Amino acid sequence: MTLELMLASQIAILVACALYCLMRGRLFDVIVGITLLSYGVNLFLFAMGRPAPDKAPIVPAHGGALSPADYVDPLPQALVLTAIVIGFAMTGLMVALALRRKQADGDDAGAEQ
Amino acid sequence: MTVGSVLQVHLAVLPILLPLLTATLALAWPRASRPISLLGALAVLAASMALVLQAAGGVQTVYLLGNWQAPFGIALMADHVSAWALLATAWVLFGVLVFSIGGAQDEGAFFHPLFHVLWMGVNGAFLTADVFNLFVFFEVMLVGSYGLALQGASGGAVGASLRYVAINLAGSALFLIAAGVLYGVSGTLSFADLAVRLPQLPAADRPLAVAGVGLLSVVFLLKAAALPLSAWLPQTYGRIAPVSAAAFTLLTKLGAYGLLRLMTLWGGALGDWPLAGIVLACGAGTLLLAGFGALASLSLTQVATWSVLSSSGFLMLVFASASPQAAAAGLLYLPASAVCASALFLVADLQRRNCLGASRLWLLAAAAGVAGLPPFATFIAKLQALDGVLASPVLAWMALVILLGGLLSVVGLARVGLRVSNRGGKASLSEQLALAWLCGGALLLSVCAGPAQRYVSEAVTQMATPDAYIQAVLGQAPMRSVP
Numbered sequence: 044m045t046l047e048l049m050l051a052s053q054i055a056i057l058v059a060c061a062l063y064c065l066m067r068g069r070l071f072d073v074i075v076g077i078t079l080l081s082y083g084v085n086l087f088l089f090a091m092g093r094p095a096p097d098k099a100p101i102v103p104a105h106g107g108a109l110s111p112a113d114y115v116d117p118l119p120q121a122l123v124l125t126a127i128v129i130g131f132a133m134t135g136l137m138v139a140l141a142l143r144r145k146q147a148d149g150d151d152a153g154a155e156q
Numbered sequence: 157m158t159v160g161s162v163l164q165v166h167l168a169v170l171p172i173l174l175p176l177l178t179a180t181l182a183l184a185w186p187r188a189s190r191p192i193s194l195l196g197a198l199a200v201l202a203a204s205m206a207l208v209l210q211a212a213g214g215v216q217t218v219y220l221l222g223n224w225q226a227p228f229g230i231a232l233m234a235d236h237v238s239a240w241a242l243l244a245t246a247w248v249l250f251g252v253l254v255f256s257i258g259g260a261q262d263e264g265a266f267f268h269p270l271f272h273v274l275w276m277g278v279n280g281a282f283l284t285a286d287v288f289n290l291f292v293f294f295e296v297m298l299v300g301s302y303g304l305a306l307q308g309a310s311g312g313a314v315g316a317s318l319r320y321v322a323i324n325l326a327g328s329a330l331f332l333i334a335a336g337v338l339y340g341v342s343g344t345l346s347f348a349d350l351a352v353r354l355p356q357l358p359a360a361d362r363p364l365a366v367a368g369v370g371l372l373s374v375v376f377l378l379k380a381a382a383l384p385l386s387a388w389l390p391q392t393y394g395r396i397a398p399v400s401a402a403a404f405t406l407l408t409k410l411g412a413y414g415l416l417r418l419m420t421l422w423g424g425a426l427g428d429w430p431l432a433g434i435v436l437a438c439g440a441g442t443l444l445l446a447g448f449g450a451l452a453s454l455s456l457t458q459v460a461t462w463s464v465l466s467s468s469g470f471l472m473l474v475f476a477s478a479s480p481q482a483a484a485a486g487l488l489y490l491p492a493s494a495v496c497a498s499a500l501f502l503v504a505d506l507q508r509r510n511c512l513g514a515s516r517l518w519l520l521a522a523a524a525g526v527a528g529l530p531p532f533a534t535f536i537a538k539l540q541a542l543d544g545v546l547a548s549p550v551l552a553w554m555a556l557v558i559l560l561g562g563l564l565s566v567v568g569l570a571r572v573g574l575r576v577s578n579r580g581g582k583a584s585l586s587e588q589l590a591l592a593w594l595c596g597g598a599l600l601l602s603v604c605a606g607p608a609q610r611y612v613s614e615a616v617t618q619m620a621t622p623d624a625y626i627q628a629v630l631g632q633a634p635m636r637s638v639p
Contacts, residue, residue, distance in 0.1 A: 065326065070318070077325045084332045091340030119339065122288055126332055129295050133328070136302060137321050144314045 050090050057083035070141050077137065081130035085123050092119030165635070167210070168219035168234045170203040171242055171279040179272035190257050193268040197250050200275065204246040207239040212611055216624070218285075218632040226285075226630045227349040233285040233629055236615030237487065241282045241413055244491030245406050248498045249275050251594040252402045255502050258586020264307040274300030274403060281410055285629050287335050287345040287372075290414070294331065294379075298324050301407065304400040305392065316395035323378070323388045331375045337368035347421055348629035351622055354425030366429050369422050373415060373431055380411025380468045383441035390449065393461040398508065401457070402501035405464055405494045412471035412490075416483075419476065420619045432476045439472030440557045447564025451571070456504035456519075459572045460497060463526040466565055467493035470558065474541050477551055480616045481544030487612040488605075489537035492598045496525030496534060499594040506583050513580030515588060521595040523569045528562055533601035533608075538562065 064076030178196025277297025446466035474486035
């Protein structure tokens with residue numbers, strides 16, 4: 044129970060902070076907000092696979108008879124991996140864009156109307 | 157095994173692999189990127205046409221990636237609608253490519269690789285039958301579009317691209333939440349398997365499933381730039397290079413396509429939750445907003461931007477209307493409006509470079525096509541949609557919205573068109589050819605309206621019976637020996 048509560052409140056806090064930053068309308072805050080949002084979303088995806096303590100997502104190759112109850116669903120973890128890679132690349136792109144804009148304008152205020 | 161039979165077996169995956177190959181080769185040999193890019197585009201066009209012909213022959217092509225059976229692996233599905241959308245994409249992007257290759261100005265670094273990455277993403281999104289795979293292809297498409305939006309970027313374009321990237325990142329986050337909810341509640345991400353499992357869920361899980369499907373439809377509405385979520389589109393398309401904007405006309409259609417799939421496949425799982433009504437309202441609002449936007453436009457780029465929004469609104473309206481005839485009209489309208497809007501953006505590019513003077517005929521053709529005037533297929537599609545909605549008294553108000561939106565667009569286009577100066581240089585031959593290809597596409601579609609009509613009617617019948625889709629995807633057996 045405490046594990047679920049921790050995970051859920053963590054996601055809620057991350058997403059709430061992300062929304063606050065996204066609404067602030069300054070470029071740097073928007074980037075921070077998007078980063079936090081992707082953390083929150085990744086945790087959420089992970090939580091949707093019903094994680095459990097002391098259970099592995101990987102089944103050994105020669106384990107003999109296995110019970111599925113001893114393992115957690117590996118698919119959401121693979122999805123999270125993909126989402127992390129994509130989110131990281133996109134955030135990188137956005138930082139590069141922000142730098143280019145800063146070079147052009149010398150100021151990042153009022154970037155988001 | 158001959159080359160022909162191998163191509164036959166792997167035809168459905170070619171629209172994804174060929175652009176990837178072309179992008180890689182164009183990146184490896186920048187000096188030969190133009191011929192590589194053109195050859196690759198021709199190959200994708202041929203593959204898309206082959207898929208349409210195959211679909212017209214009554215074959216629903218299911219391709220199992222990695223030869224894994226459907227709910228466990230990812231399937232690609234080329235049914236009538238997907239193949240039709242692929243051909244529309246190929247027609248538009250081929251025209252834009254010919255235009256930019258023959259243009260007087262340089263395309264900019266990495267134009268060709270980015271262009272084909274965009275193409276790959278759009279094709280993959282139209283073909284895939286898996287929610288997470290759809291997310292990945294959306295991202296592939298967005299990566300290409302971010303790069304293209306920055307081509308020849310001025311200061312204003314960088315700011316516009318930033319907004320575009322930010323709104324799409326937020327959209328991707330929503331998409332991931334939706335995918336997570338759907339997987340968490342049903343244990344599957346395959347379109348077909350979700351269609352089977354969502355109606356069978358226990359009552360306690362129903363609200364979660366509705367939330368998942370609802371979030372996914374918000375993402376599609378965002379991509380289609382539907383009214384409350386449409387502010388990003390005029391901001392972006394109006395400020396980036398017109399050639400890039402011409403390549404983007406298909407991206408909003410992707411949102412409308414996603415909504416159509418979602419409503420037909422999973423609509424039954426929503427219970428009394430009025431998704432179609434919401435999409436209908438958004439579509440009507442978008443159509444009217446686009447009309448007023450066109451009325452307020454001062455330049456060709458702006459009016460072309462609003463016409464993209466207008467066609468997106470029309471598509472949402474007819475797809476959600478529950479009238480098969482109107483939905484078929486929407487499928488006919490999709491390629492026709494996309495090619496005309498692209499042509500209008502390209503004409504705007506000519507005007508910007510002061511080359512339009514002698515080729516104002518193309519402005520007339522593109523504007524007439526966008527506005528839905530004869531002899532272009534957009535006219536036939538609008539007429540058919542009006543016929544469809546007027547047949548039922550509940551939907552008759554939509555006819556008024558369509559007509560009013562159309563009228564506002566015509567006035568806006570005429571107002572901007574009259575200001576275009578008749579001085580200036582001449583467009584190059586390949587630019588003229590590209591415009592002829594695009595406008596000719598809309599004309600060809602109205603010349604071949606009979607067969608096209610039959611095709612889209614079959615497509616709508618197919619969408620109305622999702623069982624066939626489900627059986628085709630889930631029943632596809634893996635290949636015994638891979639040729």
